[in-house]
Amino acid sequence: MASEIIQQIINGLIIGATYSLMAVGLTMIFGMMDIINFAHGEIYMLGAVFAYYFTSLLGLNYFESLAFSIILVMAFGFIFDQLVLRKLRNEPTLITILVTIGLSIFLQSTVMLFWGPSPQGIPSPFPQKTIQFGPIFLTPLKIFMAVITVVVIIGLHLMIQKTMLGKTMRAVFQEKEAAAIVGININRVYAINFALGSGLAGLAGVLLGTLFVVYPNMGLIAVVKAFLIVIMGGMGNFLGAIFGGLILGVVESMAAGFISSSYKDLFGLLLVMLILIIRPYGLFGKKY
Amino acid sequence: MRKEIRTISVFSLVIMAILVPLIIPDEYFIHLLINAGLFYMLVAGLNLLVGYLGKLTLGHTAFLGIGAYTAALLNLKLGATFPITLTASILISFVISLLFGLIVLRLRGPYFVIVSLCFAEMLAIVAINWISLTNGPMGLPGVEPPKFYFPGLFEIYLDTKISFYYLIFILIVFITYIISRLVHSTVGRAIISLRENENLAESIGVSAFRYGLIIFVIASVFAGVAGCFYAHYVSYVNPEIFSFSYMCTMLVMLVTGGKGTIIGPFLGCIIFTVLPEALRVAKAYRDPIFGIILIIVAIFFSQGMAGLFGKLWARLKERKFP
Numbered sequence: 001m002a003s004e005i006i007q008q009i010i011n012g013l014i015i016g017a018t019y020s021l022m023a024v025g026l027t028m029i030f031g032m033m034d035i036i037n038f039a040h041g042e043i044y045m046l047g048a049v050f051a052y053y054f055t056s057l058l059g060l061n062y063f064e065s066l067a068f069s070i071i072l073v074m075a076f077g078f079i080f081d082q083l084v085l086r087k088l089r090n091e092p093t094l095i096t097i098l099v100t101i102g103l104s105i106f107l108q109s110t111v112m113l114f115w116g117p118s119p120q121g122i123p124s125p126f127p128q129k130t131i132q133f134g135p136i137f138l139t140p141l142k143i144f145m146a147v148i149t150v151v152v153i154i155g156l157h158l159m160i161q162k163t164m165l166g167k168t169m170r171a172v173f174q175e176k177e178a179a180a181i182v183g184i185n186i187n188r189v190y191a192i193n194f195a196l197g198s199g200l201a202g203l204a205g206v207l208l209g210t211l212f213v214v215y216p217n218m219g220l221i222a223v224v225k226a227f228l229i230v231i232m233g234g235m236g237n238f239l240g241a242i243f244g245g246l247i248l249g250v251v252e253s254m255a256a257g258f259i260s261s262s263y264k265d266l267f268g269l270l271l272v273m274l275i276l277i278i279r280p281y282g283l284f285g286k287k288y
Numbered sequence: 289m290r291k292e293i294r295t296i297s298v299f300s301l302v303i304m305a306i307l308v309p310l311i312i313p314d315e316y317f318i319h320l321l322i323n324a325g326l327f328y329m330l331v332a333g334l335n336l337l338v339g340y341l342g343k344l345t346l347g348h349t350a351f352l353g354i355g356a357y358t359a360a361l362l363n364l365k366l367g368a369t370f371p372i373t374l375t376a377s378i379l380i381s382f383v384i385s386l387l388f389g390l391i392v393l394r395l396r397g398p399y400f401v402i403v404s405l406c407f408a409e410m411l412a413i414v415a416i417n418w419i420s421l422t423n424g425p426m427g428l429p430g431v432e433p434p435k436f437y438f439p440g441l442f443e444i445y446l447d448t449k450i451s452f453y454y455l456i457f458i459l460i461v462f463i464t465y466i467i468s469r470l471v472h473s474t475v476g477r478a479i480i481s482l483r484e485n486e487n488l489a490e491s492i493g494v495s496a497f498r499y500g501l502i503i504f505v506i507a508s509v510f511a512g513v514a515g516c517f518y519a520h521y522v523s524y525v526n527p528e529i530f531s532f533s534y535m536c537t538m539l540v541m542l543v544t545g546g547k548g549t550i551i552g553p554f555l556g557c558i559i560f561t562v563l564p565e566a567l568r569v570a571k572a573y574r575d576p577i578f579g580i581i582l583i584i585v586a587i588f589f590s591q592g593m594a595g596l597f598g599k600l601w602a603r604l605k606e607r608k609f610p
Contacts, residue, residue, distance in 0.1 A: 084583060108575075
């Protein structure tokens with residue numbers, strides 16, 4: 001029993017880590033740009049779809065297609081920001097929500113046009129057999145997912161804390177006008193921020209698309225989960241997004257393992273509502 | 289003068305709406321009008337919340353679904369007729385929105401937005417998995433059309449398109465009357481002040497929570513009524529009713545029509561029931577084109593059609609005629 005619980009917790013942490021990637025992307029976009037990005041799920045889907053096409057049509061190997069699809073998704077985010085979101089910098093949230101809903105409808109239905117009716121899997125380069133660590137069983141794919149998530153999050157943290165770009169991003173995050181006054185091109189920083197957020201969603205898409213399957217509607221559930229995590233942790237809060245993702249992953253995995261797999265999503269939702277009743281600004285959020 | 293113009297235009301609109309199905313007795317056309325009317329009931333309530341109070345919700349479908357499932361279950365399991373299912377839908381959406389509102393209306397900004405979305409998703413999960421009650425993803429088919437009867441006196445079945453049209457017409461007139469009275473009352477002024485500046489309004493004693501709750505409950509009850517009508521009209525209810533795409537459609541209608549105006553939701557509902565039909569010509573490219581139109585509309589017409597007409601009207605009035 002105990003080992004089963006540990007196994008479920010580990011599974012939950014690994015899935016939750018990819019949720020965290022997505023949620024960090026979402027919270028970056030919200031925190032800096034005040035955009036509730038409903039297209040985040042479709043960008044996640046886009047990452048997975050690109051990776052599928054690179055591996056199955058172009059015959060690239062898994063790691064190359066992972067890298068290329070993330071680059072493509074980031075380029076897409078950058079261009080979308082410059083073409084569309086740039087015109088809406090001072091509009092209220094409702095308008096940007098509509099624009100991102102429009103983008104999500106566009107992306108989803110466009111992919112639907114040339115995607116077949118059935119879900120596809122991205123072929124995994126790792127052997128299927130499980131590796132045993134004491135009482136826990138893990139597949140190499142899951143280990144790879146955990147490692148890459150940790151590396152990316154630490155890398156992001158270092159970039160934000162140590163580099164010049166990170167410094168400008170933090171400045172814009174804290175005080176837009178003041179940042180603009182001292183000569184930071186905030187328009188460029190916004191675009192880079194949106195691209196980075198999109199890249200994180202794309203990475204999560206490729207990883208989960210390898211573990212599960214890829215299909216054009218996969219973004220909807222994912223974006224709802226990412227939103228849950230982001231508000232659970234506090235909007236615009238990085239640490240909150242990371243912990244929120246891990247918590248949601250563990251809760252879902254425990255609920256699926258011990259209660260009922262068809263109701264597992266319900267528990268995540270209930271958890272978030274409970275947390276918000278107790279702390280209306282999220283676990284790590286500040287009152288505003 | 290202004291008041292007279294308004295009265296005349298409202299009357300002519302009402303008479304036009306009464307005459308339309310008689311002039312164009314095309315089944316499909318009337319079906320589209322009924323669809324627009326159904327969305328109007330939802331969007332009008334949403335307009336109170338988003339347009340007048342300034343609180344964005346993404347969980348309006350929750351109450352549409354609650355109304356629809358209430359009506360369908362009562363009709364199928366107990367054989368209840370329309371007046372009873374309507375009363376039940378109103379009561380149940382009233383109670384649930386009151387309880388939910390009491391809990392979540394303390395949340396602000398994006399927190400409220402996401403929690404309202406969660407609520408609709410939760411109901412969808414329950415509707416999919418509680419198979420013994422809701423029949424799961426298969427849904428509940430065979431809801432009867434509305435029937436009004438007094439034992440021994442009269443019995444009326446509303447099962448033609450035209451009778452549905454007039455039923456929804458009466459509901460819409462009723463709802464619009466309530467909304468226009470509400471908006472011009474003390475409550476209306478209070479919620480507009482909350483929209484403009486919540487802190488300032490609260491400082492002079494306008495309770496954001498209390499007025500928010502009043503408006504939230506009213507909007508949700510309208511959605512419940514729409515759900516009840518939906519169940520009897522479509523005669524089939526399934527968990528799709530909670531889907532996010534309905535919510536998107538409502539928001540699009542509200543914003544393109546013009547939020548915070550009485551006429552806006554009418555314009556939005558008519559445009560966005562006609563537009564997808566018009567886009568049918570584009571076949572498979574319909575949805576991508578729809579997405580792009582949405583982005584363009586949000587960028588260039590963020591004030592909505594009502595705002596656009598308002599500007600034109602103001603410009604016409606300013607012009608000095610020689």
